[in-house]
Amino acid sequence: MKKGKMRLVVKVGSSSLAASSGGVDRNKMTLLVSAVSALREAGHQVVLVSSGAVASGYQSLGYQQRPRTLAAKQAAAAIGQSLLMQTYTQMFAAHRFSVAQILLTRGDFSDRERYQHAFQTLSLLLDKNILPIINENDTVSVAELTFGDNDMLGALVAGLIHADLYLILTDTDGLYDQDPRNNPAAKRISWLQEITEEVEALAGGASTLGTGGMRSKLIAAKTAQGLGIPSFIGKLNQPDDLLGVLNGNGNGTYVSYRPEAPASTGLPTRKQWIALHSPIRGSITIDGGAAEAILKKRSSLLLAGVRDVAGSFGPNEVIEVYCEGSLIGRGVSRYAAEELQELLSPAAQSRRSGTVIHRDQWSQTI
Numbered sequence: 001m002k003k004g005k006m007r008l009v010v011k012v013g014s015s016s017l018a019a020s021s022g023g024v025d026r027n028k029m030t031l032l033v034s035a036v037s038a039l040r041e042a043g044h045q046v047v048l049v050s051s052g053a054v055a056s057g058y059q060s061l062g063y064q065q066r067p068r069t070l071a072a073k074q075a076a077a078a079i080g081q082s083l084l085m086q087t088y089t090q091m092f093a094a095h096r097f098s099v100a101q102i103l104l105t106r107g108d109f110s111d112r113e114r115y116q117h118a119f120q121t122l123s124l125l126l127d128k129n130i131l132p133i134i135n136e137n138d139t140v141s142v143a144e145l146t147f148g149d150n151d152m153l154g155a156l157v158a159g160l161i162h163a164d165l166y167l168i169l170t171d172t173d174g175l176y177d178q179d180p181r182n183n184p185a186a187k188r189i190s191w192l193q194e195i196t197e198e199v200e201a202l203a204g205g206a207s208t209l210g211t212g213g214m215r216s217k218l219i220a221a222k223t224a225q226g227l228g229i230p231s232f233i234g235k236l237n238q239p240d241d242l243l244g245v246l247n248g249n250g251n252g253t254y255v256s257y258r259p260e261a262p263a264s265t266g267l268p269t270r271k272q273w274i275a276l277h278s279p280i281r282g283s284i285t286i287d288g289g290a291a292e293a294i295l296k297k298r299s300s301l302l303l304a305g306v307r308d309v310a311g312s313f314g315p316n317e318v319i320e321v322y323c324e325g326s327l328i329g330r331g332v333s334r335y336a337a338e339e340l341q342e343l344l345s346p347a348a349q350s351r352r353s354g355t356v357i358h359r360d361q362w363s364q365t366i
């Protein structure tokens with residue numbers, strides 16, 4: 001990519017795509033497509049994470065409002081997703097851009113191989129100047145295995161492709177100190193260095209079309225920050241608004257974004273997978289000295305600091321690491337649970353040396 005050109009993930013919520021009575025809203029989509037095209041025309045790489053499948057599809061199933069049952073939502077998404085893609089394909093073609101559809105499930109992230117394939121596909125599409133449009137594969141996702149909402153899916157995609165900025169577009173121009181839908185006196189917070197529990201407590205629920213509300217956007221922005229990526233939460237009004245966002249003039253809330261600062265490369269993909277996606281097979285508890293060594297001095301975890309082992313895991317599987325009852329991170333264990341148990345026994349005191357988790361295979365809690 002050329003100097004000064006950014007890699008961006010733009011997530012757009014149902015409320016910014018669908019009509020309030022359901023179905024695709026062509027005016028809203030025209031604005032979004034023009035704004036994304038302006039970014040592309042300025043030389044930036046963009047991945048679009050688009051919600052709106054359920055909201056665009058439920059009307060065709062005969063529902064008056066967003067359905068509640070899983071089966072109805074999945075059927076609505078099957079209809080709405082193709083309507084959305086049809087509209088995107090047509091509208092982006094007017095700007096001479098081709099699009100590609102990628103539907104993901106949580107399982108695609110937790111399976112290391114599928115995760116790598118998703119990365120390769122996205123990279124190739126971006127190299128070829130195609131605009132990837134991602135949504136959750138709603139028709140096959142079951143409640144326990146979803147991303148929660150697309151705000152989180154967008155954050156994980158931003159991590160995967162090492163984006164420079166994650167833009168979350170919604171129907172509200174950022175985070176307010178109270179839900180602005182119910183409180184006309186609410187004041188906007190334009191900049192956040194950190195998303196603390198107090199900040200999270202300011203956010204309320206979703207609009208009638210959306211799912212997670214402002215809270216899920218904050219949680220997603222916090223995850224993105226943990227992956228080394230700043231965020232912006234705001235509303236689109238004009239086609240050149242997104243270019244303004246990159247310059248720091250966006251109408252919304254920024255999370256740790258500094259336009260003048262060089263883009264960080266973010267957390268390495270391997271560490272992201274360990275921290276957020278890997279299946280967990282067991283856990284160990286370590287003492288305070290070991291916790292300090294791995295968290296502050298960035299050392300590897302040595303056998304001498306391990307106090308307890310739980311679960312049944314093999315060598316090279318990911319385990320959780322606790323200290324004084326708190327989860328401090330996850331890492332790939334060089335030993336199986338049984339071997340560790342044996343090494344912790346009093347009879348093995350003399351053999352208690354060696355590395356349990358190498359620092360390159362360790363990720364602290366995000």
Ligand SMILES: Nc1ncnc2c1ncn2[C@@H]1O[C@H](COP(=O)(O)OP(=O)(O)O)[C@@H](O)[C@H]1O
Pocket residue numbers: 012013014015016169170171172174175176177178179180181202203204205206207208209210211212213214215
């Ligand atoms: N403190 C707050 N600041 C801003 N918006 C808030 C706040 N609390 C709740 N909201 C609500 O969050 C909604 C946006 O979330 P959601 O409906 O999930 O949007 P989307 O469909 O774009 O993902 C807004 O309509 C707004 O009313």
Ligand SMILES: N[C@@H](CCC(=O)OP(=O)(O)O)C(=O)O
Pocket residue numbers: 012013014015050051052053054055077135136138148149150151209210211212213
């Ligand atoms: N995958 C779902 C989106 C769920 C979701 O997170 O919606 P939103 O809160 O509008 O971003 C759909 O396309 O309808």
